[in-house]
Amino acid sequence: MGDEAIALGAIDAGISGVYAYPGTPSTEITEFIQTHAPEVRSRWCTNEKTAMEAALGMSYAGKRALVCMKHVGMNVAADAFVNSAITGVNGGLVVLAADDPSMHSSQNEQDSRFYGRFAMIPILEPSSQQEAYDMMTYAFTLSEQLKVPVLMRVVTRLAHSRAGVEAQAPVAQNMLNPETERTHWVLLPANARRQYASLVAKQPSFVASSESSPYNKCVGAEGRAKLGVVACGIAYNYVMENLSEDDDVAVLKVSQYPLPEAQIKALAARCEELLVAEDGQPLVEELVAGMVGADYPLRGRLTGDLPRMGELTPDNVGVALGRVSEQPYAAAQNVVARPPALCQGCGHRDVYNALNQVAAEYPNARIFGDIGCYTLGALPPFRAIDSCVDMGASITMAKGAADAGVYPAIAVIGDSTFTHSGMTGLLDAVNDKANITVVISDNLTTAMTGGQDSAGTSKFEAICLGLGVEPEHLHVVVPIAKNMEEITNIIRQEIEYRGVSVIIPRRECIQTLNRKLRQKRAAKNE
Amino acid sequence: MNKIDIILAGVGGQGILTIATIIGDAAATVGLYLKQAEVHGMSQRGGDVQSNLRLSTEPIYSDLIREGQADMIISMEPMEALRYVACLNSKGKIITSSTPFKNIPNYPDEQALMQELQSLPNVTALPIEDMAKDGGFAKSANVVLLGMAARYLGVLTADQLRQSIANVFKSKGEAVVEANLQAFELGVKAAE
Numbered sequence: 001m002g003d004e005a006i007a008l009g010a011i012d013a014g015i016s017g018v019y020a021y022p023g024t025p026s027t028e029i030t031e032f033i034q035t036h037a038p039e040v041r042s043r044w045c046t047n048e049k050t051a052m053e054a055a056l057g058m059s060y061a062g063k064r065a066l067v068c069m070k071h072v073g074m075n076v077a078a079d080a081f082v083n084s085a086i087t088g089v090n091g092g093l094v095v096l097a098a099d100d101p102s103m104h105s106s107q108n109e110q111d112s113r114f115y116g117r118f119a120m121i122p123i124l125e126p127s128s129q130q131e132a133y134d135m136m137t138y139a140f141t142l143s144e145q146l147k148v149p150v151l152m153r154v155v156t157r158l159a160h161s162r163a164g165v166e167a168q169a170p171v172a173q174n175m176l177n178p179e180t181e182r183t184h185w186v187l188l189p190a191n192a193r194r195q196y197a198s199l200v201a202k203q204p205s206f207v208a209s210s211e212s213s214p215y216n217k218c219v220g221a222e223g224r225a226k227l228g229v230v231a232c233g234i235a236y237n238y239v240m241e242n243l244s245e246d247d248d249v250a251v252l253k254v255s256q257y258p259l260p261e262a263q264i265k266a267l268a269a270r271c272e273e274l275l276v277a278e279d280g281q282p283l284v285e286e287l288v289a290g291m292v293g294a295d296y297p298l299r300g301r302l303t304g305d306l307p308r309m310g311e312l313t314p315d316n317v318g319v320a321l322g323r324v325s326e327q328p329y330a331a332a333q334n335v336v337a338r339p340p341a342l343c344q345g346c347g348h349r350d351v352y353n354a355l356n357q358v359a360a361e362y363p364n365a366r367i368f369g370d371i372g373c374y375t376l377g378a379l380p381p382f383r384a385i386d387s388c389v390d391m392g393a394s395i396t397m398a399k400g401a402a403d404a405g406v407y408p409a410i411a412v413i414g415d416s417t418f419t420h421s422g423m424t425g426l427l428d429a430v431n432d433k434a435n436i437t438v439v440i441s442d443n444l445t446t447a448m449t450g451g452q453d454s455a456g457t458s459k460f461e462a463i464c465l466g467l468g469v470e471p472e473h474l475h476v477v478v479p480i481a482k483n484m485e486e487i488t489n490i491i492r493q494e495i496e497y498r499g500v501s502v503i504i505p506r507r508e509c510i511q512t513l514n515r516k517l518r519q520k521r522a523a524k525n526e
Numbered sequence: 527m528n529k530i531d532i533i534l535a536g537v538g539g540q541g542i543l544t545i546a547t548i549i550g551d552a553a554a555t556v557g558l559y560l561k562q563a564e565v566h567g568m569s570q571r572g573g574d575v576q577s578n579l580r581l582s583t584e585p586i587y588s589d590l591i592r593e594g595q596a597d598m599i600i601s602m603e604p605m606e607a608l609r610y611v612a613c614l615n616s617k618g619k620i621i622t623s624s625t626p627f628k629n630i631p632n633y634p635d636e637q638a639l640m641q642e643l644q645s646l647p648n649v650t651a652l653p654i655e656d657m658a659k660d661g662g663f664a665k666s667a668n669v670v671l672l673g674m675a676a677r678y679l680g681v682l683t684a685d686q687l688r689q690s691i692a693n694v695f696k697s698k699g700e701a702v703v704e705a706n707l708q709a710f711e712l713g714v715k716a717a718e
Contacts, residue, residue, distance in 0.1 A: 104565050161563040161589040162546075164554060234589070241588035314588040327594035328616040332608035334634040334642050338537065340573035341629065376571065380631075522698070 002158040005129040005165045006068075006096060007032035009136025013092075014171035016063035017041035019051035021420060022449035023070030024105040025159035026098035030068055031452070039173075044446075046455040047391070047420040048073035052080040052095070059084075059093040059149075060185065062177030064140050071099040072106060074115050076391065076421065084149050085119040086187060086195045090180045092140035093149040098159045101279050101311035105156075107371070107388070109309065111280030116151035116257065120199055122206050123257040124152045124215070125233035129163040131215065131255065137171065142209065146202060155279050157311065158234050207258050215255035216263060225250040228271030229321075230264060232284055235277035238317035249321070259287055268292045275320055276300035279312045339379055347507035348374040350479035351441050352382040354487040354505075355410065359384075362495065365408045366401060370394035370422070372414035373448045374441055385412060392421025399425065399434040408437060408495040415442040419456035423463060429500050430468040437494045438502045440464075441479075443509035451512040464502045473497055479505035528681050529582035531591045533610045536602030537627050538575050541668035544694070545600060546577050548672060551690035552682050553581050563589040572629050574606055581681050600675050602668060603627045604643055604651060605634065611646065621675040621717075623667070624651040650674055652716055658709055666709035673713020684714060 007029045010018065018040060020030040034042045041058075045051035048069045058065035069077060074097050081095060097112035116123035124139055126132040135152065143150045183191045210216060219240075220229075226248040231239045236253045243249055252267045254260070268274055274292065276285040276299070285300035292298060299305040305320045306312065318325055342349050351374070359365040369375055369385030370393060377384040387397055394411035402409035413422050418440050429436055440460060446452040456463060464474050473494060477487050487505065494501035532549075536542040546562050553560045564577040578591045593613055599620045601607035607622035614620070620643070626636055643649055652674065658667040669691065676684045691710055695703045 156565070157563055157589050160565060161561060162550060163561050163586075163589075164559070237587040237589065241592065313590055314592040318592065325592055325594050326615075327612055329594075329611045329614050329618075329646070331612045332642055334639040335605055335609045336630065336632050336634060338572075338574040338606075338630055340538070340571035343571060373571065 001028060001160060001162045002129050002132050002154060003028035003098075003160070004032045005133040006136060006152075006154070007036070008165070008167060009133040010066045010094070011037045011040060012168060012170040013137040013140045014064055014173045015040055015066050015140070016091075016173045017055065017058045018066045018068065019045050019055045020068040021045050021048050021051055021073060022446050022452045023073050023098070024449055025100060025156040026068045026070045026073075026096065027449045027452065028159070029096060044453050044455065048077035049080055052077035052084070055093060056080060056084045056087070056089075059089040059091045060178060060180065062091045063174045064092040066094050066096060068096045069098070070106065071097055071110050071112050072108065072390070073097070074112050078115065081115065081149075082119045083187060085121045085199060086192060087185050088147045088195065088199075089143055089149055090177065091174050092143040094136070094139045094143060094152055095149055096152045096154070099153060099155045099280055101155055107390070109280065111283060112151065112153045113257065113280065113283050116153065117283070119151075120203065121148045122146065122150050122209065124150060125255050125257070126152070126154060126158065127234050127236040127253065127255055129158070129161070129165050132158065133165045133167065135215065137168070146205065146209070148199070148202065153233070155234055155311065157279075203258070207261060210256045210258055210260040211262055213256040213260070216253065216260050218250060218252050218263070218267065220247070220249050220251040222250070223270060225271045226273075227321075228252065228267040228274045230254060230267070230274060230276045230284060230288060232276075232278040235279050235312050235317065238312050238314045239277055239321070241314045242318045242321050242323050254284070259284065261291060264288055264291055268296060273297035273299065275305065277306065277312060277317055277320070340376060341379065342373060342376050343510050345510040346373070347443055347479040347505060347509075348377065348441055350481060350484070350487075351412070351439060351505045352377045352384040354479070354484060354491060355412070355439070356382060356384050357484075358488050358491045358495065359410070361492070362408050364406070365410065366406050367410045367412060368394040368398040368401070370411070370413040370417050372417050374412060374414055377412070391417050392425055395422050395429060395436070395438055396425035398436040398438070399429045399432070402435045403432075407435060409435065410495070411436060411438045413438065413440055414447075415440060415444065415456055415460065416446040416454040418460070419454070419463075423467065426464070426469070426500070426502075427467045433499050435498050436500055437491065438500065440502060440504045442504050442506040444506070445509045445512045447509045447511060451509060451515065460504055469500055469502050473499065473501040474504075475502070476504045476506055479507050527582060527584045529580070529584070530598065530679060530681050531596045532579040532598045532600055533591065533596050533613055534577040534579055534600050535606040535610055536575055537606065537629065538572050540602040540627070542575060542577060542600075542602055545668050545672050546579055548669075548687060548690045548694050549579060549581070549679075549682065551693050552686045555690065556682065556686055558583060558681055559586050561586045561589045574609065576610070583681070598675065598678060600671060602671060605639055608639065608643055617648070619648040619650070619678055620646060621650050621671060621678070623654045623671060625653050625655050650717055654713070657712060657716065661708060661712050663705035663709045666706050669706045669709040670713040670716075673710040674717040676710070676714050677717060
């Protein structure tokens with residue numbers, strides 16, 4: 001799997017730590033390192049920002065660190081990420097962002113390459129599992145040479161696709177070496193200006209590195225060609241899938257940024273027109289437009305030759321290359337959508353049954369949801385939640401809505417999402433005595449991504465009390481059918497209370513519970 | 527060049543990824559190139575799941591199969607098999623379970639669905655779950671299905687798949703390996 005290739009590449013590149021919060025399609029990287037490299041520090045972090053900062057600290061100390069997250073995690077880590085480009089690094093630091101074009105398991109399809117460009121650091125975008133592996137050692141070396149973090153961007157179709165990979169001999173971990181220049185790391189304005197000037201001054205060397213990168217190369221037609229294709233990352237595969245040897249097409253494969261401007265201009269000069277194929281948003285297309293000028297025929301997502309949104313496929317790239325694919329069979333008639341659903345026996349089901357029952361008594365009730373399995377409560381049969389925006393937004397949106405006069409305003413958030421980004425919002429609500437009811441649906445794990453440890457397990461009551469929730473308005477219940485009356489009574493009573501209440505329905509995720517039972521049985525049989 | 531492009535389909539939890547793992551192990555053992563794309567996360571919770579599995583004697587570029595280019599659909603569920611019909615090439619085969627998995631309220635009319643399925647050429651549809659249950663290996667319906675597909679795989683032999691079944695289930699003990707080998711034989715025979 002692409003994720004496993006990245007993980008093995010990082011282990012063999014001599015990382016001393018991986019810092020991550022689970023998020024599809026990035027989760028398997030950290031899981032692989034946890035099971036295959038006990039010498040690497042790899043406990044799950046509370047969120048992407050704490051992960052990014054811890055990794056920067058490890059880099060400060062001279063060792064190599066990897067940070068992994070899904071694309072929206074970059075938003076959470078952004079403060080630390082952007083500033084890590086200003087401080088620069090000591091030990092190699094690689095940030096891995098796994099984007100999800102087509103939103104297979106996400107709320108948007110933002111393109112992490114913008115973050116790399118924003119922070120003004122080199123970006124790597126592998127096209128294959130083998131490259132993903134090879135690029136890890138390359139990325140850490142590059143990071144240490146250029147003294148900046150390096151962003152590696154992959155997409156779902158690489159992260160979750162398997163292929164054979166050849167491994168190299170592993171590199172030893174760096175020695176502890178925190179002897180670095182203090183002014184680089186203390187970003188007071190005077191230092192920060194100097195550091196930023198140094199980052200700006202490094203930009204030509206980043207471009208030079210891209211121009212000579214082994215991962216940026218021209219293939220296909222030599223000399224004058226009808227069409228030139230700038231194929232970024234995994235898009236290269238879809239282009240090559242559609243080409244045969246006698247096609248009059250020249251392809252520039254781009255897997256390292258900033259863009260190799262000289263190579264792109266040379267390609268444009270020898271081709272009649274250019275096509276930019278990139279998965280995600282049309283970042284390269286816009287930049288290439290600036291390089292070749294307004295009169296040059298340039299095609300891509302912005303011109304409609306490729307779809308403006310959604311992931312690239314060998315089919316839509318084929319269409320842009322003028323390939324007609326035969327489809328002997330029409331789509332079948334007797335097929336309907338099969339959306340995902342909460343598992344049978346899942347505690348979230350009981351939570352929504354209770355909430356729906358009480359909410360029916362309050363016609364103006366609004367339930368603000370959050371990110372996790374329980375987001376599926378938006379679908380039938382529950383249709384229970386009115387919003388799902390970003391990690392932690394349930395509590396803060398409920399507060400804002402309550403401030404505006406919505407009553408009852410109820411937040412539903414999972415245990416892992418609460419510690420990720422819900423705690424600070426709860427403190428806001430307590431301090432302002434907001435009239436909200438918060439339900440922390442605790443299944444003792446990070447379930448959506450496959451059951452990773454949840455940072456707050458067994459600490460939730462203490463956290464809530466510590467943040468100032470009144471003990472008489474903090475309740476723990478067990479969400480099973482026979483407790484329905486007790487649970488609905490508590491919800492009703494806390495809706496009636498004009499302040500912050502927290503109800504914690506707690507029951508283990510049915511998936512992790514079954515997995516443990518299976519393991520126990522297997523152990524007994526041995 | 528000798529190649530096969532397969533779409534594996536089913537409902538989350540039915541075991542299509544195990545089929546992919548067995549084929550992948552066999553492909554790696556004999557030195558075939560392989561690409562296998564799958565989707566994790568939200569789609570797994572009782573929703574439809576699908577994996578593109580490509581095997582070839584030559585390097586493979588795309589992780590995804592082009593529409594109209596798949597040689598075979600292997601599906602744990604009849605409606606899920608139908609979902610990908612437009613992906614098949616003209617000689618494409620469908621190997622599927624004939625037993626519907628109804629976890630949605632608007633599942634299509636069963637008779638109409640089976641009729642549409644059977645109207646396609648090159649379809650093998652069998653009640654693999656019942657077959658596995660009757661054979662005493664209820665949990666191995668997916669391996670029965672693999673057995674049904676074995677003779678059409680071309681780039682891999684049945685013996686290579688048997689060896690990989692042994693490899694993949696080794697950690698679960700001899701009894702599990704044996705049950706899955708039996709399930710595989712049942713599928714091989716049923717497809718003859």
